Amino acid sequence: MELSDWELVQKCQAGEKDAFQELVSRYHQKIYVVLAGLLRNREDALEVAQEAFFRAYRKIKSFQGGSSFYTWLYRIAVNMAIDSQRRQKRNPLDFRETMDGLFEERNEVARDPFSDVHDRELREKLVSAINDLTPEHRAVIILRTVEGLSYKDIGEILGCSEGTVMSRLHYARKRLQEKLSAFL
């Protein structure tokens, strides 16, 4: 019978490293996808994801189960990504190049969901529009769209109210819609 996250956390708190390994195997892919969306760079996403799990391991004794484990883990990872993006502002990556590099790789294995010309244009515009959002707006829209998290969970992760999540989502969608109106 599969143990719950909370049961695994309790085993970690008792010093069982295997339990932590199980938690990492459950969430590493989800955390990585969200971080790749936020940071728009695979290497950075991998680096931050591993560091986030390391910090979670170090702090796990202080986790009391007030929220779910994944909300707590996302909070660590997403805040690290937002912090990292703020620091990168001074020396920004060429995100378009980074994203294009990834898509070319996908083409080789025929996994690009944006295969026709219209969709490729849409993808380019979408990448550009996402780049123009602030890290906080990008975070809410990714957590909602990719992970399907509730406003309450997103608020807990980002340390803001549900109302703030709602208004950030509304603003982010409006901005994306304005920039992509010809393609939607």
Added chain:
Amino acid sequence: MRTCGDIRELLGVWLDGELSPRDAEGVRLHLQSCTQCNGELRQLERLHSSLKSLIESNGSRVAFEPFWRGVQERIAEKRPWHRGAVEWARSTLAGPGLAWAIPAVILVVLSVVSLNSVWKLLGQRNNFAAVESIDAHGRNVALLREDETKTTVIWLYQNQEGEDDSSGENTETSPSF
């Protein structure tokens, strides 16, 4: 009665399933009869699916073994104390909940500095030397106090007049240190 503008403001929240049942029902009924708002809804749905595809295609599959090895290496690594302190400060101070803290600290520091300046200005205005004189059994003590440098000069002198009343009009004093 809600207008199309009101409904469009709620469409995203409605799609997310975060509206109250009453508001959600209002949006659903409006959409049954409004083609324009339905067009807006389709736009939002397409935006959602395009964004999801983009993000998910960006995050390729990550093999667990090398990922876990990276985490283990970090756990085993002994980090210098100052790196830990920087990480702690960064994670504590950079959190959105404490976003107000840095401006608040700057404001407090500026207030203290400006108050100190005002205090000094006021202090300069009152910067005078006070002279007090005490006459005791014919021996005089003069105290000279200067606030800025916090200097006190004690000046002892004998009053000739007091010693010898017969000196008449002679009022000169001879200070002795």
